[in-house]
Amino acid sequence: MAALETSRELSAGSARPAKVGVWRRLRKDWWIYLFLLPTLVGYGAYTVYPLVASWWFAFLDWPGFADSGTFIGIENFQRLAADGLFWNAFGNSFLFLILAVPLRVGLALLLAILLNRKRTPFKGLLRTLFFLPVVTTGAIIGVVFTLLLDAGGPISVAMVGIGLLDSPANFVASTDTSLLAGVAVWVWKWLGITMIYWLAALQTIPQEVHEAAMIDGAKPWQEFTRITMPLLIPFLVIITLIDTVGALNVFDLMYTMTGGGPSFSSEVIEIFIFRTAFGATVPQLGYASAAAVLFGVLTMGIAIAQAVGLRWARRATGAMT
Amino acid sequence: MNTSQTTARGIPGMAPIGRRQFLGATGAGSLAAVLASCTGGGQSSEEETEGGGDGTLQWWDQFRPLTQMLEQDLFDPYMQDNPGITIERRELAAADLGQALQVARRSNQLPDVHSLAGLDAAPAALVSEGWFQPISDFADFASSPVADQIFDGLHRFNGDVYAVPLFSSRQHATIPWYNAELLEQAGVDPDDEPVTWDDLRAVARQVRDNTDAHGIFLPAQNPNYLNAIVVQLAMTAGAPGEIDWRTGEYVQDSDPFVQAFEFLLSLQQDELIHPSSPAMIPRDATARWAAGEGAIYPWGPWFIGDLASESPDVVERGLGCWSIPRPDSEMRSVRSGPAGGVFWVSTDSAQPEAAAELLLRMTQEDFQAALATAMDQPPALLDAVETADVHPAYRDMVARFAEDVRIAPAPEIGHPEAWRVLAEMRPVEPGIGTILQSALSGEDLDVAAELRTYREAMSAERERALEVVQGEGAEVDQDAWVFGNWDPESDYAIEDYDAR
Numbered sequence: 001m002a003a004l005e006t007s008r009e010l011s012a013g014s015a016r017p018a019k020v021g022v023w024r025r026l027r028k029d030w031w032i033y034l035f036l037l038p039t040l041v042g043y044g045a046y047t048v049y050p051l052v053a054s055w056w057f058a059f060l061d062w063p064g065f066a067d068s069g070t071f072i073g074i075e076n077f078q079r080l081a082a083d084g085l086f087w088n089a090f091g092n093s094f095l096f097l098i099l100a101v102p103l104r105v106g107l108a109l110l111l112a113i114l115l116n117r118k119r120t121p122f123k124g125l126l127r128t129l130f131f132l133p134v135v136t137t138g139a140i141i142g143v144v145f146t147l148l149l150d151a152g153g154p155i156s157v158a159m160v161g162i163g164l165l166d167s168p169a170n171f172v173a174s175t176d177t178s179l180l181a182g183v184a185v186w187v188w189k190w191l192g193i194t195m196i197y198w199l200a201a202l203q204t205i206p207q208e209v210h211e212a213a214m215i216d217g218a219k220p221w222q223e224f225t226r227i228t229m230p231l232l233i234p235f236l237v238i239i240t241l242i243d244t245v246g247a248l249n250v251f252d253l254m255y256t257m258t259g260g261g262p263s264f265s266s267e268v269i270e271i272f273i274f275r276t277a278f279g280a281t282v283p284q285l286g287y288a289s290a291a292a293v294l295f296g297v298l299t300m301g302i303a304i305a306q307a308v309g310l311r312w313a314r315r316a317t318g319a320m321t
Numbered sequence: 322m323n324t325s326q327t328t329a330r331g332i333p334g335m336a337p338i339g340r341r342q343f344l345g346a347t348g349a350g351s352l353a354a355v356l357a358s359c360t361g362g363g364q365s366s367e368e369e370t371e372g373g374g375d376g377t378l379q380w381w382d383q384f385r386p387l388t389q390m391l392e393q394d395l396f397d398p399y400m401q402d403n404p405g406i407t408i409e410r411r412e413l414a415a416a417d418l419g420q421a422l423q424v425a426r427r428s429n430q431l432p433d434v435h436s437l438a439g440l441d442a443a444p445a446a447l448v449s450e451g452w453f454q455p456i457s458d459f460a461d462f463a464s465s466p467v468a469d470q471i472f473d474g475l476h477r478f479n480g481d482v483y484a485v486p487l488f489s490s491r492q493h494a495t496i497p498w499y500n501a502e503l504l505e506q507a508g509v510d511p512d513d514e515p516v517t518w519d520d521l522r523a524v525a526r527q528v529r530d531n532t533d534a535h536g537i538f539l540p541a542q543n544p545n546y547l548n549a550i551v552v553q554l555a556m557t558a559g560a561p562g563e564i565d566w567r568t569g570e571y572v573q574d575s576d577p578f579v580q581a582f583e584f585l586l587s588l589q590q591d592e593l594i595h596p597s598s599p600a601m602i603p604r605d606a607t608a609r610w611a612a613g614e615g616a617i618y619p620w621g622p623w624f625i626g627d628l629a630s631e632s633p634d635v636v637e638r639g640l641g642c643w644s645i646p647r648p649d650s651e652m653r654s655v656r657s658g659p660a661g662g663v664f665w666v667s668t669d670s671a672q673p674e675a676a677a678e679l680l681l682r683m684t685q686e687d688f689q690a691a692l693a694t695a696m697d698q699p700p701a702l703l704d705a706v707e708t709a710d711v712h713p714a715y716r717d718m719v720a721r722f723a724e725d726v727r728i729a730p731a732p733e734i735g736h737p738e739a740w741r742v743l744a745e746m747r748p749v750e751p752g753i754g755t756i757l758q759s760a761l762s763g764e765d766l767d768v769a770a771e772l773r774t775y776r777e778a779m780s781a782e783r784e785r786a787l788e789v790v791q792g793e794g795a796e797v798d799q800d801a802w803v804f805g806n807w808d809p810e811s812d813y814a815i816e817d818y819d820a821r
Contacts, residue, residue: 063446063744064423064440065423065426065440065446065447065450065452066450067426067427067450067451085750146600149600150596150597150599150600151596151597151599151600152595152596152597153597168596170596170597170599170600170762172600173541173542173599173600173762174599174762174763175759175762175763175764176763258542258600259542259543259602261542261544261755261758262541262542262599262758262759262761262762263751263755263756263758263759263762263764264750264751264755265762278419278420278423278439280747280748281748282443282446282744282745282746282747282748283419283423283440284747
């Protein structure tokens with residue numbers, strides 16, 4: 001009987017381990033939590049608290065020079081809904097995302113494939129060169145590119161010289177091109193890090209798979225589309241997620257390059273928030289917080305969409321293999 | 322990675338994702354995304370102030386040309402007289418100071434004394450929110466040389482003086498500063514002053530045609546700069562300002578404003594403006610003017626002081642200024658409101674006596690003369706410029722201001738609650754500067770229609786603000802903006818407020 005009970009306990013234990021209470025775990029592994037404490041305190045003070053405070057501020061009418069705001073319910077959100085400049089900034093951020101992320105992901109993949117080939121010379125040097133802009137401060141790059149891209153800058157002069165332009169163009173100060181200039185510089189700046197992600201991803205594909213494809217007579221394009229790409233899709237989703245988050249954090253670059261102008265044509269949502277909170281003659285902290293909250297809700301939507309995409313991609317690739 | 326580590330589905334190192342993992346990943350992603358909405362802020366629990374407690378007086382401002390003068394003529398003598406006090410000054414860019422002050426206020430770290438760049442729309446609002454403490458209890462400002470320039474609603478609230486004017490309001494920011502060397506190369510005699518807009522255009526054209534430099538700088542990345550230029554040029558064309566003080570109505574869509582737009586746009590169409598101007602802020606234009614890339618730069622009186630402190634050789638090279646040009650030979654003045662307070666003493670300062678004493682010293686003739694020497698904004702006591710050791714161009718500029726600039730009325734002086742409306746008013750965009758920025762960037766705009774839309778929006782915003790403050794019990798209406806006895810070509814003096 002005792003042997004039977006022991007056997008049942010063992011069998012139950014192997015199916016699902018006995019639950020250990022929180023307090024018991026805390027007592028047992030207290031030193032783990034002690035080491036975690038500084039991180040938890042820092043995260044709480046500098047991430048969770050400001051986050052919660054932002055949501056609260058969004059419901060206040062709070063001029064920046066007042067000590068505190070007055071609760072006004074959803075009035076800030078109602079104002080935002082009717083604020084053309086908010087939707088302009090929202091649209092600019094979205095357009096930035098739509099243009100910049102595929103460009104960055106695609107170009108970086110192309111570069112990674114080229115730099116992953118055995119026949120490519122100076123691979124180490126080229127990888128370093130492409131990575132250099134990543135470690136350069138965004139604000140500095142913004143200032144430098146303002147000079148490079150203005151009408152008297154070398155890029156405009158060169159384009160006139162080779163006949164691409166009739167007259168010098170001010171790429172950062174034209175309503176038609178200011179956002180595109182920001183996209184181009186952002187993609188250039190961050191290409192190196194995405195290239196590194198892709199290189200790491202490419203190196204996870206076993207050489208044997210490529211060899212098998214060659215033996216089966218696959219041409220390079222077939223090998224890329226039928227072997228390499230399907231195996232890279234999970235990485236594509238992750239890399240796109242990382243780059244998407246990056247594309248929503250372009251304040252330093254855009255602020256120094258264009259200041260959001262001319263005429264708000266390159267004002268992304270972060271500049272709108274900053275301008276509303278600090279740049280106006282009467283700062284509106286509550287209104288700026290409401291804009292930030294709406295922006296957060298949008299990015300949350302994107303994150304969920306990406307997670308759904310990730311799940312679908314993994315299922316799809318699983319089904320293919 | 323070898324093949325043995327490849328999963329059954331053929332994806333190296335990637336395990337299939339379950340419902341719980343999916344939900345977990347989604348939750349984490351969502352949390353990360355929500356964090357993107359974080360704007361920071363919040364009250365600090367720190368209760369002690371940074372400055373003042375230990376005999377140190379913190380001082381923040383944006384006046385770069387004044388750096389040496391403040392040290393030599395104010396702080397050092399004061400610290401010698403008062404060994405227990407140490408003054409620590411921090412200079413910030415004007416664009417950053419307003420933000421720094423807001424953050425400092427919420428973390429109880431305001432300096433003892435600071436200027437108001439970026440927060441100067443309605444100092445009375447800051448007084449009412451308890452930012453400052455009065456200084457008239459600690460020093461006799463009623464007997465100071467600038468006593469007649471201290472006004473209720475600007476410097477004095479409920480009978481207490483909180484700040485004093487240190488700069489003259491007889492100034493504007495559209496002084497055509499010229500590079501004498503370039504003009505000489507272009508065959509232009511600087512003494513043959515371009516009086517009208519067409520004269521200025523002709524000079525710019527001569528520079529462009531006869532030198533490697535460009536005619537005029539118009540740094541267009543900063544809409545505030547453009548706004549000031551348009552308003553001041555419109556006044557030379559007959560506009561009373563953005564508001565017609567005789568009726569209290571906004572007039573930004575009147576003919577003089579449209580003419581000012583057309584003049585500036587024609588300069589660009591004639592390729593007389595430095596081609597990189599659209600991407601410049603005023604500081605960039607100053608640097609490139611100093612580098613000799615262009616001959617004429619319309620900017621404020623502080624321009625020469627900036628150059629003297631940063632690139633004295635450029636001042637030595639030769640520069641000068643003309644009066645603001647006008648559309649025709651008829652002389653019309655530029656109007657500027659009364660000068661506000663410059664430095665304010667934080668309510669948390671433990672050194673109000675020291676701060677008040679320093680501010681009182683700044684109003685005295687000897688300090689005002691030293692202030693003139695720094696060649697920033699002209700001092701409140703304009704006569705000090707006559708005897709001060711300043712560049713001849715600076716003295717010439719101040720003399721031109723005496724001819725060209727008249728003092729306009731200010732609603733916050735005329736009505737004790739007008740400031741509440743000003744503090745309630747929200748920015749209206751696109752404003753004058755932004756409309757011009759769009760037009761300069763090549764956008765096809767109906768300028769008159771855009772200005773009309775702006776004027777209507779400004780009027781509506783003032784009405785909204787009036788309704789809000791009336792709802793809070795303030796007894797103020799649009800009459801606070803009406804000064805029926807205003808003469809555009811005369812200074813509006815304190816007695817005129819009583820006589821209206």
